[in-house]
Amino acid sequence: xTASVLQATDMPTRRAVLPKWLAGIAIxxxxxxxxxxxxxxxxxxxxxxxxxxxxxxxxxxxxxxxSSYQRLVSGPAYRHVVMTTLRVSVLTSLFAxxxxxxxxxxxxxxxxxxxxxxMILVVxxxxxxxxxxxxxxxxxxxNSNTGVLNWLxxxxxxxxxxxxxxxxxxxxxxxxxxxxLPLMVLPLAASLGRINPSxxxxxxxxxxxxxxxxxRITLPLSVPGLLAGLTIVFSLTAASYVTPQxxxxxxxxxxxxxxxxxxNTSFDWPMAAAIAxxxxxxxxxxxxxxxxxxxxxxxxxxxxxxxx
Amino acid sequence: MAGSGTxxxxxxxxxxxxxxxxxxxxxxTLRIGAGEMVALLGPSGCGKTTTLRMIAGLVEPTEGxxxxxxxxxxxxxVHRRNIGMLFQNYALFPHMSVAENVAFGLQMRxxxxxxxxxxxxAALSLVRLGDYAxxxxxxxSGGQQQRVALARAIVIEPNLLLLDEPLGALDRNLRExxxxxxxxxxxxxxxxxxxxxxxxxxxxxxxxxxVIMRGGKLEQVGTxxxxxxxxxxxxxASFIGTSNFxxxxxxxxxxxxxxxxxxxxxxxxxxxxxxxxxxxxxxxRPEAVALAPLAEGAMxxxxxxxxxxxxxxRGQTTHVHMQLADGEPFVAFLPNRVGESAGQSFAxxxxxxxxxxxxxxxxxxxx
Numbered sequence: 001x002t003a004s005v006l007q008a009t010d011m012p013t014r015r016a017v018l019p020k021w022l023a024g025i026a027i028x029x030x031x032x033x034x035x036x037x038x039x040x041x042x043x044x045x046x047x048x049x050x051x052x053x054x055x056x057x058x059x060x061x062x063x064x065x066x067s068s069y070q071r072l073v074s075g076p077a078y079r080h081v082v083m084t085t086l087r088v089s090v091l092t093s094l095f096a097x098x099x100x101x102x103x104x105x106x107x108x109x110x111x112x113x114x115x116x117x118x119m120i121l122v123v124x125x126x127x128x129x130x131x132x133x134x135x136x137x138x139x140x141x142x143n144s145n146t147g148v149l150n151w152l153x154x155x156x157x158x159x160x161x162x163x164x165x166x167x168x169x170x171x172x173x174x175x176x177x178x179x180x181l182p183l184m185v186l187p188l189a190a191s192l193g194r195i196n197p198s199x200x201x202x203x204x205x206x207x208x209x210x211x212x213x214x215x216r217i218t219l220p221l222s223v224p225g226l227l228a229g230l231t232i233v234f235s236l237t238a239a240s241y242v243t244p245q246x247x248x249x250x251x252x253x254x255x256x257x258x259x260x261x262x263x264n265t266s267f268d269w270p271m272a273a274a275i276a277x278x279x280x281x282x283x284x285x286x287x288x289x290x291x292x293x294x295x296x297x298x299x300x301x302x303x304x305x306x307x308x
Numbered sequence: 309m310a311g312s313g314t315x316x317x318x319x320x321x322x323x324x325x326x327x328x329x330x331x332x333x334x335x336x337t338l339r340i341g342a343g344e345m346v347a348l349l350g351p352s353g354c355g356k357t358t359t360l361r362m363i364a365g366l367v368e369p370t371e372g373x374x375x376x377x378x379x380x381x382x383x384x385x386v387h388r389r390n391i392g393m394l395f396q397n398y399a400l401f402p403h404m405s406v407a408e409n410v411a412f413g414l415q416m417r418x419x420x421x422x423x424x425x426x427x428x429x430a431a432l433s434l435v436r437l438g439d440y441a442x443x444x445x446x447x448x449s450g451g452q453q454q455r456v457a458l459a460r461a462i463v464i465e466p467n468l469l470l471l472d473e474p475l476g477a478l479d480r481n482l483r484e485x486x487x488x489x490x491x492x493x494x495x496x497x498x499x500x501x502x503x504x505x506x507x508x509x510x511x512x513x514x515x516x517x518x519v520i521m522r523g524g525k526l527e528q529v530g531t532x533x534x535x536x537x538x539x540x541x542x543x544x545a546s547f548i549g550t551s552n553f554x555x556x557x558x559x560x561x562x563x564x565x566x567x568x569x570x571x572x573x574x575x576x577x578x579x580x581x582x583x584x585x586x587x588x589x590x591x592x593r594p595e596a597v598a599l600a601p602l603a604e605g606a607m608x609x610x611x612x613x614x615x616x617x618x619x620x621x622r623g624q625t626t627h628v629h630m631q632l633a634d635g636e637p638f639v640a641f642l643p644n645r646v647g648e649s650a651g652q653s654f655a656x657x658x659x660x661x662x663x664x665x666x667x668x669x670x671x672x673x674x675x
Contacts, residue, residue: 198399201366202457204386205393206413206464213387216412220403301403301444 043280049273060269068274078258082278085255088169088244089237089282092176093230096184099177100229104188104222109197122185130179134246137175141166141247167249175243180236184229191225192218224294231290235283255279315342315498316377316467318363323372325358325524332358334524335372340517345494345501347515349508351547355524357472360504364470365389376467387416392461392499394474394490398453400445406432406456407441413464431463432456434493451482458490462497469494469501475510487513508548512536520544537593541673545591552597552638553672554590554612558582565666572632574612574661578669589674596668597640599628599654602661611663614638616654628654630662638662 018026050068052060072078106118125133140148143166153162165171195218203213241256248254255275262272318340325333333355340346348356361367363374365386373382381389400409407428414424432438435455445453454474461469474490475483491514494501505511511518512532520527520535520543528540539545542553556568559575561582568588569575578590602613614630625641632638640662654660 196397196399198395198397199401201364201386202393202395202399202460203401203412204366205364205389205391206460207387207390207416208412209385209387212416217401 046273046276049270050277052270054268054270068270069278071271072274072278081253081255081258084169084253085238085279086282088172088176088252088254089234091169091173092180092237093184093233095173096177096181096233097188097226097230099181100184100188103181103185104192104225105218107185107189108192119189122182125178126182130242131246133179134175134243137171137178137247138166141171141174143167166247167251169248169252171247171249172244172252172254175247176233176237176240179240179243180233183232183236187228187232188222188225191222191228195221223297227290227294231286234286238282238286239279255282315500317342317344318468318500318502319375319378320359320363321373321375323359323362323374324370325355325362325367326370331524333362333369336521336524336526337372338519338526338529340500340502342500343495343498344516345491345503345514346517346519347503347505347511348519348521349505349511349547350521350527352506354521356504356506356521358524359521360470360472360502363468363502364391364393389468390464390466391468391470392464392466393470394454394457394461394472396473396476398445398450398457398477400453400456400460402445404444405441406437406443406445406448409445409456410460410463413460417464427463428459431459434462435459435489450478451486454478454486455489458493462493462499466499469499471501471503471505473505474503476505476507483510484513490514512548520547538670539591539672541675542589542591543675545670545672550594550639550641552592552594553636554592554632554638555634555636556588556590558586558588570612572612572614572634572636572638574608574610576610576612576664576669577666578671579666580669580671588671591670591672592664592668594627594639594641595625595643596664597638597642597662598664599640599642599660599662601653602659604659606661608661608663611661612638614660614662616656616658616660618656619654628660630660 017023049060051064051066053063053065053067054060072082103118103122107115107122109115110118142148142150143164145151145154145160147166149165150163154160165174199217199221200213203217204210208216238254239256240254241260244252244254245257245260248257255278259272259275259279262268262275320336320338323333323336324331336355336359338346348359350356358367362369365381365384369382373380375381376389376391401412404412410428410431411424414427419427428441429438432441435458437452437455437459440448440452440456445456448456457474471490475486478486487510503511503514512535515532517529518532518535519529522543528535528544530538535544536548539548539551542551545551545553554576555571556576557571558566559569560567564579564581565577566580566582566588567575568578568590570590576590578588600608602608607613612632614632616628616630618629620627620629621644622641623644625643628640628642630638630640
């Protein structure tokens, strides 16, 4: 003790070149500059485009107007696209969560080897490009008899080309569930893994069949992971472009594809900017909404806990 | 609560669990009377927890049967066995209030709300937590949490109460209080109970009978007094409390006593029938031993010569650690009286004669 104290005081005192707070900012500066130049600035420009007017010649300038947003909300065709986007995103995150529970439980509760293999199988598709995977779905879901699904169904005896899934919302939902499933499974498995296994045993001993123990104990306690997964999958589906572009067709038109059309076909930059802003708002809204839900739950628990 | 069903007995018959090539439990046969509390005691890996989990239905036996009240429940799933269980980590549902935790088992039995409320209140007041019904488990101390778990386990009026190291996470004083409290409630309700523990004191304090397990088998079954004063083997004698072991040869028999000459020199009398064995292992509890100074080269008439190595003052007792002529250790716990330490007259290097009454000798198997 004494020796080390002596040593410490004997050390030559070295004055810091920069005060601590300034050094911190200096370290952060490159990243901040990068984010400002390539995220904040473009976002501001985008937002401002969405409320500016485009002249006949294509120049974008004042006066300020909300007409792009107005068209997006009130135009039946545009509103349809917004609703399709929301519907596909909700369905995708719901179906993904249904498929993800068994997988996440296999990862969280399985024997080490089985658990690791399941994990690898879940994550492996992420190594392949979205474009390639979506081409795969084009082959599977094709509406003609050459589509793998239709070919199989016909083999079993459902008549020629029984399902017309390709170029509908359902094609987007199916392909998106596949693409985003790992992002639902991973937070869910982490959440399930943190639940004390004795809780399930205690519920079983108290008379709960396996399914009731799941509904009353495992499910509510895995809600943090579930909400994280739902938020991620919902936001990414709502913002996706490749999948709806390749398997959605005109009946499954989503905001991402509409945005691309506005820029490359209609050359309507303010409209494109408005669509982009709405897409960001949807993603933000989902995140903020979930945060609020979680916060309210925690607060309610705390209130109850201090009730007496 | 008071009329919590009729007490049921528990029988294990040839209960066996094999994991791959490893036999965790090997043919355990045991009968536990109605209203009795039995402690399964042993070092980690002895199979006590696996045995408990097979009784609970959480682990499926490889062979053998579990009978509760004469009914074979081996193939009955966990949730239909009507068994209460206390876990080491309490296993309270963190998202439910204390009252909701206790009500859970009753809800699973399909009771109406109006029936559940008074039962929950009665169970909580039994564990003196009536004022905590609306708290979340996380707002309670460890001892309170385990009392909630106890209320939750007994409110379903179980045929059997299983306790899996329930007090391991509590500090010493609280643990002793909880041992007494759980024991009182178990006795009052007359529930048959099985306690798993590696804490010998806990087993001796709480249980009517103690089962010593070793390597998946029953080593000895008996009352705490039998286990302590009549250990069957060297293993039991050294696992429960401290014991000295002396090797010797039977030199004669007379007056109901074996005369044993010890490998370390000296001799002792052992009240034991002459069952023909010649080489014996004697177990002697350290608190039975008295010490007397011994002249250099002398041999005690009855007892064993030893050399003092260390004298440790321990408050109630003084521990005198010695070495015998054959190199084996030997220890005596001498009681201290106020103002007079028992070990004062001995110092390291002293030659002493250690002796004890013949009744303190007990022959154990060398395993």
